[in-house]
Amino acid sequence: MDRRIPNPIRLCLLWIGLALARVGLIDPDRARRVTSLAWPRIVTGLARMSKSAVDVAMVGIAVGSAAIAGVGFAAPFWGLAFSIGGGVAGGTIALVSQRYGAETFDQLGQAVRSSTVLVVVVSLPITAAFWQYSAELISLISDDPEAIELGAAYLQIVGLGVPFAGLNLVGSRTFVGMDDAWKPMIIRAGGAVANIALNALLIFGLEMGVVGAALGTVLANVVVTAMFVLGLTAGWLPGVGSFPTAVDPYGSYLHGRTIWDLTKIGLPVFGTTLVWTVAEFPMLAIVDLFGQDTVAAYVIVRRIWGLMNTPSWGFGLAASSLVGQELGVGNEGRAAQYGREIVRFSVAVYVLAAGIVFVFAGPIALAFVDDPSELSIPTTVSLIYAACIAVVLQGVYTGAEGALRASGDTRWPFYSQLLGMFGLAIPLAYLGAAGLTIPALGPIPGTTVTVPGVTVPPLGLAGLALAFLAETTVPAVINYYRFSTGRWKAISRDYRPQTETSPTDD
Secondary structure (H helix, E strand, O other), rough: OOOOOOOOOHHHHHHHHHHHHHHHOOOOHHHHHHHHHHHHHHHHHHHHHHHHHHHHHHHHHOHHHHHHHHHHHHHHHHHHHHHHHHHHHHHHHHHHHHHHHHHHHHHHHHHHHHHHHHHHHHHHHHHHHHHHHHHHHHHHHOOOOOHHHHHHHHHHHHHHHHHHHHHHHHHHHHOOOOEEEEHHHHHHHHHHHHHHHHHHHHHHHHHOOHHHHHHHHHHHHHHHHHHHHHHHHHHHEOOEEOOOOOOOOOOOOHHHHHHHHHHHHHHHHHHHHHHHHHHHHHHHHHHOOOOOHHHHHHHHHHHHHHHHHHHHHHHHHHHHHHHHHHHHHHHHHHHHHHHHHHHHHHHHHHHHHHHHHOOHHHHHHHOOOHHHHHOOOOHHHOOOHHHHHOOOOHHHHHHHHHHHHHHHHOHHHHHHHHHHHHHHHHHHHHHHHOOOOEEEEOOOOOOOOOEEEEOOOOOHHHHHHHHHHHHHHHHHHHHHHHHHHOHHHHHHHOOOOOOOOEEEOO
């Protein structure tokens, strides 16, 4: 099937890229290549994030706001699957893209096999913990009995899909590293559509509520994993076509050097994703202080944020793949050009997406409930506005982070995410819920000076709005600064295939 088939997402991206090219912000040939690699990932993201948003809407319509809160409380635990899988897959795409660029396909297959065994070994204990302690885990966030019961039922079942979700990320990153984002789009977007259909049947047809939503997610992930395994080992799939290369399933899995490289590159990637996942726990606990209506509004806005953030699926991985391929053949100057231009391209797309959501914030909020009285629409709309402003900076963060990951320089994105979430976003959210009181100090020893106390009243929803802004501003500034220093070029030399050419510079 021709990956250049007419597609509104592809056409829109290409139009934006060529418009930027006309004003000299991006090379037109690079705009086309980035578009070709990014649009299938964005479609995949839209499908999967739509599935997540539809899940929340379905359980909200079928059960009510308590179910929205319960699924929202379980979401950060399910997010561990993507932290683990994303960490390993961050190493996968760095190794695969460089080996693909250098045409060392035997080393490429080794990277995929070692990634597979690593993600399974790390994720199985998480599944066991979710099955055994689901209620206790949800209780760490909230003391709402109804939300705990519904969230625990969802988490216990959805935890069975953790290893499969991790494997799917490895499979997807393998293709993107080989300059092919179209095939994983077909596989994963198809899985998302199947997931929505399964959920509709299980939630409404069989009246299984949140358990049905969880079971549908697990089954869809199993199917997607099976398709990736069959395709990568056979080298093709019916209806999808031939793959860039096949991976020998009988080769070595426990290759020490490859596992070490995956771990060294992937741990900071895992940490970066884990920062957000872990931060969701105190964040949701703080939001719970506002009451169930605000929790439901916040969960809904997070799903809308996920939809607006789907350009990161395309531009981040396009940066990792294209920058990595140039580094694989030693062309550091061209790698840097790709990185800079992808940041500009990404920001322009985010501005357009956020603007559309901003205009239609009211109708979007109403789509998540059957009865508007079950949700605070003004609260939801206000948080949507804040999310629209904040998400634009994801364009800077995504492009710079993708280039750094391609080189193996993955520590700075971790540090930036850690500072943004725990240094600013969570404290601001807490100020929104509870305010702050600093007691008086004094007299200072040796003086009669007394430092008066300070009381900061609760900021209300403004605190949550500022938290959204802090979450994106800090990582965007830090990651782009690191990219601008060029240090990542030297770091990449430690991970290049053995057939590398001599590095070049601008």
